Amino acid sequence: MTRAGSKPFVYLVGAGPGDPGLLTLKGRDAIACADVVVYDRLVSPRTLDHARSDAVRVYVGKGPRCHTMPQEEINALLVRTAREGNVVARVKGGDPFVFGRGGEEAEELRAAGIPYEVVPGVTSAVAAPAYAGIPVTHRGASSSFTVITGHGCVGKDEPAVPWEHAARLGGTLVFLMGMERLSDIAENLMSAGMDGATPVAIVRLGTWPEQRAVEGTLGDIAQVARDAGVENPAVVVVGQVAALRSRLQWIERKPLFGKRIVVTRARHQASRLTRALEAQGAQVTEFPVIEIASPSSAEPLAWAVRHAEAYQWIVFTSVNGVEAFFGALNAAGRDARALAGSEVAAIGPATAAALARHGIAQVEVGSEFCAEGLAEALAKSVQPGQRVLVARAQESRDVLPRMLEAAGAQVDDVAAYRTLSVDAGSLELEADLRAGRVDAVTFTSSSTVTNLLACLGGDASLLKGAALCSIGPITTNTLRDAGLEPAVQADEYTIEGLVDAICSLWEGEAR
Known part of the structure; x- marks a missing residue:
């Protein structure tokens, strides 16, 4: 969604209620093409990851009695920033036109002659109850739902809530921003004739990993909320559908619901593990301690791809090695046909899958997904005197080349890439670990072990309060060398195996 030649422009983007997966494709594209991203308090940091690295980010969040910037200044900021020749993504939690003051911003933009577009979002009025197992409409319980602002009261700019009408609607009432006036809401509805035994549920931080829900009745919900310490941001659901939660709740039953997990993979690789953990209910913080870079010298790999036919075996120990090799192959004007006369081996299924994406389907894979397992498998196939190319990380252990040489192979051990340490955000992570x-x-x-410890100043004790989760024995040994004992090691040394192992740590806790 690029708008070349059409600046200035403003997108009023609804980011949804919190879960970054609920952002629409159009919303994602609007954020991705923006020069400036102006965002609110309840926008997930993961949503902002869609912004360009060079985009300017401006936080204008509002909390109860704590506004970073008054609405009038936000309006002026949008106009001024757009007039400077920028595409602006104004990113708001939920939907911009459902109590999001997006209409006011649109009016201001129109008056200033700034072109704009509204990108609707999933409103928390529907999503938060749904994530708590509460359908806002349900056959036999509610054929309608009404969304009401909790700020509406006499003496303010918003119109007063017609309580008598609301009490007689007979459907579901959903109150946004209503926690500060919860007692008044309940009393006004009961005074207007609604039964005090009407079921009520409150969903705090709906769709976020910290989501929490409490249930009661109209007569006691204010006290229930006080006793439970439930505060904004929360959605209040009044009606018979609230009683369905005990039967229909689903997210709380996920094995990692509410667990806060740090992923240390390189940023371009982290998404797969992140998605798998989030699918199990986890709250994931991506803290990439490594990034993938070209090797110190590119010539050995370049020579190897130019002479690929000289090798009887070509061995890959990681997905990164595959991508680096084929990148060099393409740069040399060659393709997968250069490997037609060679046998190909991979350290595990993920590496084999990467090769398949490049057209190499016949691959030998070790029974154990580590260098020793692959070397053991190859020792039965590689003939003495055969030439073997091993394309791997510059800083890898030399176990595999040595074992192949011991079997009589002529091995070219080529650095296809190297890993570099990254420490951005280490202070925030250290604070989270201490707390x-x-x-x-x-x-x-x-490398994720050694680089994370480097980011933490070598203080291994910071990690002793968290469950350390290892993908395999080599990584486990590195943890132990640092004086750290993993809480769990994957049985199968893959991302899927690691996720299964992490889930086993809290097996039986999910409700």
Whole structure:
């Protein structure tokens, strides 16, 4: 969604209620093409990851009695920033036109002659109850639902709520921003004739991993909320559908619901593990401690791809090695046909799958997804005197080349890439670890262990309050060398195996 030559322009984007997966495709594209992203308090940091690295980010969040910027200044900011020749993404929690003051911003933009577009979002009025197992409409219980602002009261700019009408609607009432006036809401509805035994549910931080729900009746919900310490941001659901929660709740039953897990993979690789953990209910913080870079010298790999036919075997130990090799192959004007006369081996199924994406389907894979397992498998197939190319990380252990040489092979051990340490955000992670806000940390390679410790100033004790989760024995040994004992190691040394192992840590806790 690029708008070349059409600046200035403003997108009023609804980001949904919190779960970054609920952002629409159009919303994602609007954020991705923006020069400036102006965002609110309840927008997930993961949603902002769709922004360009060079985009300017401006936080204008509002909390109860704590506004970063008055609405009038936000309006002026949008106009001014757009007039400077920028595409602006104004990113708001929920839907911009459902109590999001998006209409006011649109009016201001129109008056200033700034072109704009509204990108609707999933409103928390529907999504938060749904994530708590409450359908706002349900056959036999509610054929309508009404969304009401909790700010509406006499003496303010918003119109007063017609309580008598609301009490007689007979459907579901959903109150947004209503926690501060919860007692008044309940009393006004009961005074207008609604039964005090009417079921009520409150969903705090709906669709977020910290989601929490409490239930009561119209007569006691204010006290229930006080006793439970439930505060904004929350959605209040009044009506018979609230009683369905005990039967229909689903997210709380996920094995990692509410668990805070740090993923340390390189950023371009982290999404797969992140998605798998989030699918199990986890709250994931991506803290990439490594990034993938070209090797110190590109010539050995370049020579190898130019002479690929000289090798009887070509061996890959990681997905990164595959991508680096085929990148060099393409740069040399060659393709997968250069490997037609060679046998190909991979350290595990993920590496084999990467080769398949490049057209290499016949691959030998070790029974154990580590260098020793692959070397053991190849020792039965590689003939003495055969030439073997091993394309791997510059800093990898030399176990595989040595074992192949011991079997009589002529091995060219070529650095296809190297891993570099990254420490951005280390202070925030250290603070979270000290405060006990991290339940688990994942390690998918030895380099993630050593680089995370480097980011933490070598203080291994910071990690002892979290469950350390290792993808395999080599990574486990690196943790132990640092004086750290993993809480769990994957049985199968893959992302799927790691996720299964992490889920086993809290098996039986989900309701």
